[in-house]
Amino acid sequence: MKVAVIQFLGSNCDLDSVWALRQIGVTTDLVYYKDFEEIYYKYDGILIPGGFSWGDYLRAGVIAANTSCMKLVCELSESDVPILGICNGFQILTEAGLLPGALIRNDSLSFICKWVTISVESKKSVFTKDLVIKSQLKMPIAHGEGRFATDDLNKLYKNNQVVFKYLGENPNGSMDAIAGVTNLNGNVLGLMPHPERASDNIIGGKDGLKILKYFLT
Amino acid sequence: MKFLVETIIENLPLARNPEGETILRELVHRGGYKDLVSDVRSGKYLRFTVEADHSNEAKEIIFDLCNKLRIFNPIVHKFTISKVEKL
Amino acid sequence: MNNFNEVEEGMISVMHSEHCSYKSSRPILKAFSQIKSKRVLIGLEQDAGVVDIGDGYVVVFKIESHNHPSSIEPFHGAATGIGGIIRDILCMGVRPILLLDPLRFGSLEKPHNRWLMKEVVGGIVNYGNCSGIPTLGGDIEFDESFDTNCLVNVACVGVGKVENIKPSQVKDVGDLLILVGTTGRDGIHGVTFASRVITEESEADRPAVQIGDPFAKKVLIEATLEAIETGFVNGLKDLGGGGLTCATSEMAGAAEKGVEIHLEKVPLREENLSPYEIMISESQERMLFCVAPSGKEAISKILDKYNLSYACIGHVTDTGRVLVFNNGTKVADLPAKLLSDPPVIHRTSSKPKIREISTSNVYAADLPILIEKKLYSLLESGNIASRRWIYTHYDHEVGVRTILKPNVCDVAVLRILGTKKAIAVKSFGNSVQTYLSPYDGAAGAVAEACRYVASVGAKPVAMSNCCNYGSPENPEVFWEFSESVRGMVDACKVLDTPCTGGNVSFYNEDEENGIIIKPSPVVVILGVLEDQTKAVSMNFKNPDDSIIAIGNTVTRLDLQREKKTIDMIVELIDKRLLTASIPCSRGGLGVSVAKMCISGDVSALIRIPLIPSYDHMNEYELLFDESHSRFMVSASEDNTAEIIKFTKQKEIPARIIGKTNNSQELAFVGNFSNTLDTIRFHLPDLKEKWEKTFPSMLG
Known part of the structure; x- marks a missing residue:
């Protein structure tokens, strides 16, 4: 798969994501959001990286979600293009309506950066179809607005859309400790923890590669 | 008696307001309201x-x-007290 | 200065201010320039030092202060402080990859200080996290002398390819000057004589502290790095203190050239700025590029891509003068050197009377109980307690470089992507020791920061410092400053860590109540690890490891001995002989071993009388003495003999003083009142004490 890591103004995990994907052999380009509309057809997969797009002003992800680049991403998702949103990328995907729910301010009201353990709860997402249910992954979180909220939790469970949950302490007060969700179709995944920061033993572990390696197929 | 007191905290008028400026430029103006809306200030x-x-x-x-x-x-x-209302 | 017009007078007055000119400190700081190293490619002469780390890579780093704004508006003061230091690193042509925040506050018992600290940390979180640069490796100290003047220092480290290094100076005559970012009336306070537009009423609407925009900074970083990649940027400089006046005159002065600029072209954020205001405005998030004329289009394209405001405001000349026009009228014409090389002031210094801190005698029979109390109180004191509350608010992982995490290491250790190397960076200062003896305290700060860096296995290679003092017009303060610079120079010489730049912050005192801060030089040491996989953290890893104390417990700092000990630790780690390592710092050996246990969740038994010392010391002194040149390390039993043999060869005292275990107990065996006795600490109790201070104070 050839993957575009989309760089918005204020993305800051863009280079980290490119680094992690290239480490495992995924053909990856960093694509500036304005350029994406011209060259989107070259790519088979999309990664929307973490950071503070447009400074997280107003609401994390809302300004990026309003760009014509994201309108195009929404269209592409309908043709089954795999799309992974990490942290701010997750926030952008919910703001754009590609994923259910919203990410609101942590219950501690402060930014939190630490390693957490999450469990795999669903194989509905293309990114987790080969993972074992209830298996555990260790990854860092780093966010101020990562508390997952939705008005219809039952529907998410019924459709198997809850993909990851925090194990042990719920770091941000997310509903049911939800750390990641997928869309009905399973091709769009968003999660708050950073798989690209768990991509090498020397920086603390490489469980994140279990998610990223889908882009190798 | 109980009163409702509404307050607004915003950056001083001549201070920069990066959030308001960004909302104006990237959402409001890009969304087609350039001729109508000339300023956005954010606050608490x-x-x-x-x-x-x-x-x-x-x-x-x-x-x-x-x-x-x-x-x-x-x-x-x-700092502005924008409204005082008897409950 | 009678022949100058008001714009020129304003430009001169800004450039000759203490802040821009270092007029009081330069004669003293000159001593740093005698220390040379072939690793240092650019030293004191530029905005930030450039250090060669091999394989074609360079590291740029510098520390600066933002004390005064932070004391009155801690959130935005701390935030814009970060903004300033990022620009200093960026303008050398490299990507900023690390921020460190050395902070000094008064006691947290006072609500005002708690407010200050929460707001300062909040400002760092707001700006640092958004900028995409990890924050770790800083230090924090509490002392009542910071009650009215807190210190907010900030350091930044950048990494890049040697060929991308750009000097902060203009190059060829005819090169274009492109100003990026918009200019407003920020930072033109209380100056009314030349500004007719600002009325007193509007001045009340203007903040005394600037508001930073981390988002704009992040975009500026990306645009600047991309512009440099084109090869058309011949030099660049950030606009900070002194604004456009400083950027143009220093860029021209350093190259022995001149510049001609046209103010009507400057992109403005507010209407009707006078030439005077444009020349001295300190608006944030601006950069001045010197661009080869053939590159104008390429650079414009990049700046357009990032939606940045910019304009070509002039060009480089051979006149040696800064020539300023506004709508075709000449408004200033001054020699660049007059602005960039201002005269110095030779301040007088006088030695204050001897300062002491009272100590009380302890009796052997009381030792066990005293030791127990002391260890608990040290672990929960603000100067030692766990920094978890702070660093979990900072994004310390972004960049995928962070090898050792802050819960197991007080030093920032980052891998250099694309190489096998890592860098280790630590800031340190000890204002109490510097107050008691400015020479020893400052030399000790250099030694201690080097020791931290060496404890992870990195060789210390360079230093940057921020000198925080009271008023230089006070001879006793100036003596403190001069003495501590002398101490740092001597330490840097012996420890082979040349000073590559830094900052001086004077006037940290309260005029009303006369409180002057304790002299507070803050030192940042850069170290290099050739093999990133060898980095060692402080946490004990396994039960049944030997615990070895390295270095003698002896009061006075001996720089030669320090150097030998540091070199040896680096070698031991290079041979992969150690499983954990920590410098003996605040709270002495007792606190060091407690931190190793807590962070590793591994227990230990220590025999205090085995701790190496020259003088006869009792158990209490051996545990808590803050002697320099000492490390605590652990090693597997198989490697212990080799380590001891190696230390003998190097003639450095070292002794196995205990072992790790799984008992959930940290035990100290002593020889109290001639009866062998053991003081036991339940590990979870120690951990609780160590962790609770900041969460309970700051919530």
Whole structure:
């Protein structure tokens, strides 16, 4: 798969994501959001990286979600293009309506950066179809607005859309400790923890590669 | 008696307001309102419910409280009591 | 200065201010320039030092202060402080990859200080996290002398390819000057004589502290790095203190050239700025590029891509003068050197009377109980307690470089992507020791920061410092400053860590109540690890490891001995002989071993009388003495003999003083009142004490 890591103004995990994907052999380009509309057809997969797009002003992800680049991403998702949103990328995907729910301010009201353990709860997402249910992954979180909220939790469970949950302490007060969700179709995944920061033993572990390696197929 | 006191904390008028500026430029103007909307300022809005004998007292209590507890910092913030309402 | 017009007078007055000119400190700081190293490619002469780390890579780093704004508006003061230091690193042509925040506050018992600290940390979180640069490796100290003047220092480290290094100077005559970012009336306070537009009423609407925009900074970083990649940027400089006046005159002065600029072209954020205001405005998030004329289009394209405001405001000349026009009228014409090389002031210094801190005698029979109390109180004191509350608010992982995490290491250790290397960076200062003896305290700060860096296995290679003092017009303060610079120079010489730049912050005192801060030089040491996989953290890893104390417990700092000990630790780690390592710092050996246990969740038994010392010391002194040149390390039993043999060869005292275990107990065996006795600490109790201070104070 050839993957575009989309760089918005204020993305800051863009280079980290490119680094992690290239480490495992995924053909990856960093694509500036304005350029994406011209060259989107070259790519088979999309990664929307973490950071503070447009400074997280107003609401994390809302300004990026309003760009014509994201309108195009929404269209592409309908043709089954795999799309992974990490942290701010997750926030952008919910703001754009590609994923259910919203990410609101942590219950501690402060930014939190630490390693957490999450469990795999669903194989509905293309990114987790080969993972074992209830298996555990260790990854860092780093966010101020990562508390997952939705008005219809039952529907998410019924459709198997809850993909990851925090194990042990719920770091941000997310509903049911939800750390990641997928869309009905399973091709769009968003999660708050950073798989690209768990991509090498020397920086603390490489469980994140279990998610990223889908882009190798 | 209970009063509702509404307060607004915003950056001083001549201070920069990066959030408002970004919302104006990237959402409002890009969304087609360039000719109509010329400025956006962002700030914080706090609504207090306070026990007092009359509305002026309610206002005074909240004003003193916000000063004393550093709810705003006059070095950078403008503080306004926008409304006092009897409940 | 009678022949100058008001714009020129304003430009001169800004450039000759203490802040821009270092007029009081330069004669003293000159001593740093005698220390040379072939690793240092650019030293004191530029905005930030450039250090060669091999394989074609360079590291740029510098520390600066933002004390005064932070004391009155801690959130935005701390935030814009970060903004300034990021620009200093960026303008050398490299990507900023690390921020460190050395902070000094008064006691947290006072609500005002708690407010200050929460707001300062909040400002760092707001700006640092958004900028995409990890924050770790800083230090924090509490002392009542910071009650009215807190210190907010900030350091930044950048990494790049040697060929991308750009000097902060203009190059060829005819090169274009492109100003990026918009200019407003920020930072033109209380100056009314030349500004007719600002009325007194509007001045009340203007903040005394600037508001930073981390988002704009992040975009500026990306645009600047991309512009440099084109090869058309011949030099660049950030606009900070002194604004456009400083950027143009220093860029021209350093190259022995001149510049001509046209103010009507400057992109403005407010209407009707006078030439005077444009020349001295200190608006944030601006950069001045010197661009080869053939590159104008390429650079414009990049700046357009990032939606940045910019304009070509002039060009480079051979006149040696800064020539300023506004709508065709000449408004200033001054020699660049007059602005960039201002005269110095030779301040007088006088030695204050001897300062002491009272100590009380302890009796052997009381030792066990005293030791128990002391260890608990040290672990929960603000100067030692766990920094978890702070660092979990900072994004310390972004960049995928962070090898050792802050819960197991007080030093920032980052891998250099694309190489096998890592860098280790630590800031340190000890204002109490510097107050008691400015020479020893400052030399000790250099030694201690080097020791931290060496404890992870990195060789210390360079230093940057921020000198925080009271008024230089006070001879006793100036003596403190001069003495501590002398101490740092001597330490840097012996420890082979040349000073590559830094900052001086004077006037940290309260005029009303006369409180002057304790002299507070803050030192940042850069270290290099050739093999990133060898980095060692402080946490004990396994039960049944030997615990070895390295270095003698002896009061006075001996720089030669320090150097030998540091070199040896680096070698031991290079041989992969150690499983954990920590410098003996605040709270002495007792606190060091407690931190190793807590962070590793591994227990230990220590025999205090085995701790190496020259003088006869009792158990209490051996545990808590803050002697320099000492490390605590652990090693597997198989490697212990080799380590001891190696230390003998190097003639450095070292002794196995205990072992790790799984008992959930940290035990100290002593020889109290001639009866062998053991003081036991339940590990979870120690951990609780160590962790609770900041969460309980700051919530």
